Amino acid sequence: MSNPLHSLFLGPKGENEQILKELLDSALETHLRWRRSNHPEDPSPIASRESPAPAERAELRRHFASLLEQLQGSVPFFSGRYNGHMLSEQTIAGQAAYFAAMLYNPNNVSGEVAPVTTRLEEEVAHLLAEMIGYDPMRCWGHLTSGGTIANFEALWIARNVFYHPVAASLAARSLGVDVSVSLPDGSVAMLSQLNLWQLLNIRPACSLDLWEKLWLAAPRPALESALKSRSLATLGYQDYNRQLAAEFGDPLPPGVVLASGTAHYSWAKIVAALGVGSNQLVFVPVEPECRMDPDALWREIESLTSRRIPIMACVSTCGTTEQGAVDDLQRIVDVRARAERELGVTFHIHSDACYGGYAASLTRAPDGSRLTAAGVREICGGAHWPTDQWTRSVSALERADSVSIDPHKLGYVPYPAGAFLLKDRRGRELVATDPPYLALTTSRENGDAPVIGRFIFEGSKPGASAAATWLSHKTIPLNSAGHGRIIASTLRAARDLYALFGSADFSPYRVVRLPEPDLNIVCFLLHHPSLGTLSELNALNEMIYRELSPDAEMSAPYMITRTRLTSPAYDGAIGPLLLSLGKDGESYQESIAEGLTVLRATVMNPFSVDASPDYLLGLVDAVRRAAMSFLGGPASPVRRHRLRRATCHAQ
């Protein structure tokens, strides 16, 4: 069947080179015309008879040729044979637009230096907001260098909103004013009456309302200064703690961040760097599917509350990096609602949808309405999948307080392109910094161009990235008829691969799979009855990984990757896997602390599902061959020796 989306990627053999060339040529021509139309009366600074500096040009050509030669050693992400990390083909739109805008080199820190691409960035934020269901008029969004920075921003803003009521309370007291506050259980109280515990349990939107109420109650400059001087951002943690102890008698234990054991490793970095401390990253157990367990979340909230430990934020994941697991966000939001009602406790919910966020395009009809689970299944061609829970989980992104989502992953645009979306745009004001040299007031007609740099972690940033994301999403709309079709095809391919691993004959090995994939990542491992220890099991799978990973000659017939499921974070997923190994699995349990290596195939090539030869069959066969190559009979000296070496490596 002909797939029109196939014409929007370069193609594994460069089948669509013609249109890419056409676009690149027109980008360069237009750019040159633009340059020449700018003060055409100015003479060229380059004398027309000037020698073209042959020595310098020769150097440029020589080094460029060397670069091109070196680049031949790159990993062939474009190929259906690559199913490793979250990299694949890029859209022609993304490539061409990045190049086109790069020629103008706009800096999206501010409209003053990027009048065009800052507007495109705003439009991208709107498109993403519409896809996930945020109100574009109330939210704020922008591009980042990647998901890690977007996640950094989420916790940065969440923390400022979390502590804001404390500053508000102290500021109000100093100004002799008082205002009402909505509490999480629905009651209303006066700000002055709240103790520290209550102040740290105000809903994000109510925390920001508080600000507006205080504006009405007190003169603005005095209020601004009173708030600022009492904020954590100004005082820093050390003085802030002293202030809390002095004002409230007890600063309470540090606020924690809840995340599932499957959360991206960047969260450990983020809590450490922001001064929250990695001890305060509390891992919620996972279900066998590697999703956060909502019941365990409830129990954790109860336990924290009983110890008077406030919760700053909860990070839910839509598409874990390792397994593509999609948390049941709807239930997580419901757990928070219950905590608000029953415990008077609340917190910011962030969805780390860096990988899986684009799955929301599958739930969005071309007219903008939300599809039912049955409608999603119809598009995917699955009788029983995606499940009702899946559609509910993805649709619930609109209920998160913030979302990070990476166009450079399942958005199929070139690096760098992450994105951060904040449901309530007022939150950005709490982290604003004013660059003195950028025009914040009207700069002629361009004055309404946004100064993105005020509210973000980064400073200078490529407008080309905004152009690439914009064009890609305009060309392939973020709905079930556009981008959703690509996502659907990779979901289908992943399920096909999953089924193939389930039915293929690997004897004397046995293939053990994680539960059915939520997105397009398939995790599995191979087991052999002779493997006496968990280390040997891990070593076998590390060896297979090494056979099927990039080397200098890219000689592996297929490429996948692997990850280590660590304990105790992943116990909820490792347990059932080992159980399925029977007696062997039981004995492995003893050394669970070393974690479990699983092989991992990310199936996101837009051509995979329609490909011939069938790359999925080929991949299964390649895994089998790699495994078989270690067998000279299960107890052969060669094999033992290899396994031992690999065991040393893997530890």
Added chain:
Amino acid sequence: MSNPLHSLFLGPKGENEQILKELLDSALETHLRWRRSNHPEDPSPIASRESPAPAERAELRRHFASLLEQLQGSVPFFSGRYNGHMLSEQTIAGQAAYFAAMLYNPNNVSGEVAPVTTRLEEEVAHLLAEMIGYDPMRCWGHLTSGGTIANFEALWIARNVFYHPVAASLAARSLGVDVSVSLPDGSVAMLSQLNLWQLLNIRPACSLDLWEKLWLAAPRPALESALKSRSLATLGYQDYNRQLAAEFGDPLPPGVVLASGTAHYSWAKIVAALGVGSNQLVFVPVEPECRMDPDALWREIESLTSRRIPIMACVSTCGTTEQGAVDDLQRIVDVRARAERELGVTFHIHSDACYGGYAASLTRAPDGSRLTAAGVREICGGAHWPTDQWTRSVSALERADSVSIDPHKLGYVPYPAGAFLLKDRRGRELVATDPPYLALTTSRENGDAPVIGRFIFEGSKPGASAAATWLSHKTIPLNSAGHGRIIASTLRAARDLYALFGSADFSPYRVVRLPEPDLNIVCFLLHHPSLGTLSELNALNEMIYRELSPDAEMSAPYMITRTRLTSPAYDGAIGPLLLSLGKDGESYQESIAEGLTVLRATVMNPFSVDASPDYLLGLVDAVRRAAMSFLGGPASPVRRHRLRRATCHAQ
């Protein structure tokens, strides 16, 4: 005179389009060949007779045409008429290499997904290290999305190194071991004997030595765990503070970060986000040249020491964003040496050389040796400049503990490209995080490719940026015969512009200039005898700025920008400026709190100095015309009205 470097930029009229096209074509051809040589036996997934999806292609063409049309509204940074922000022409090498590598879309988080470009990134770090004088074998460096993230990393690492001796002391005590430590005054003591104040005053290198000494004294796993559990990164500030209070009786006041008032606005954001607190950003007064005053720094250190306030880091700037001022880093390092000797106090010195770092290329001879100040003057063609102090200051970058430097500024490569350099690579281990799904152990022959992502703030990052920076620096070497010539020409142009503003007749206005530029940024303001208040003075200059800033039609004949010198941070620079205005200036002093607007011209176009017509004369004339357009006689109603309106805007 023919300038060979002219052939390495596209040129204001696209004079060098031919070679750019040639490189782009060969990049695409090579890439297509590479794709086709990868498993040529695989059939194409795109049926050869498949329709090229005319509707989808039409959409792609339509939106692309719209993008190109919109991009025409970009700011003409390439033009000699643009002297606004720190943006200019990019090297052809940078443009072509970015495009070439982008086709392969490598992710420099790890060699596993970017075997080629991670090595190029390492090479770029070496080239930059050699330029500033770091030992490439002892330092560590990498690219970032920009200077802000590089600065974030500097303080992130500095803080971890700063608090490391405290964790080491507590860990050693718990393990029952003791080691010797070098103190800043040169004496040696046993770790167990040090009080908190002394632990917070260990030189960065000695702090890291401590780690190695402890490795020898205690079993490694026990030590690692003891250190980790006592680190700020693990505990977070709140529990850390309690621990300090419990162990040492007094946690001491929070550690501060010293910076001059001219430091980049990102520093306020960084100390706030990292939990240090903006109160702990202590501004050191500046000299009239907007450089940090080393004597004031000494007094500040004395004062902090007398109050037992520890110093985490001092941020010196090489090329302030607003004026291009180059701190006398040599003297700053000397002040620290004196503080170590006389006060027993020390701290990390970071040079924020995001803008000015490439000036170091001027001090480096092609054979790698360091040029004398006289040698630098010879290259610049200046009889008395750059001064001895200038060369000493730039050469002193090698004495800073870390340096941030932006290839996307004076490196003339496309966004995004910042860089971070750390003198003692061991420091990165204190912030390392291991991604479980990236291969840290040998992954076949590519196993030695670096896992950059372990040690950095970001995660995924474009390998294309490394390729662009690499090719640019290979083609235009970072020495006085290569990149230094471009820097020299822009320095010369800026001094010419400075002189023109000094000699031109602006009557009835008067031009007041900041002191001679250290780099290629010229700051000045216009004064008119009728301006009764500082607000009116500021409003006049804001109006001139608005006339000479980009609008929707880009109709301004020349483009500059402006900044607001705030008080008290800039008092050391504002004072002399106002003084030079005589009686008017004295009266303005009263409202100094509102700051002083100065016009700002960044002269970094590589063609500027050789240009004809003389863009510098043109710029001076454009400023004069803009100012004159407000005059219908100094007291004309039109002018008064305009000024009042502008005054409202400016406030």
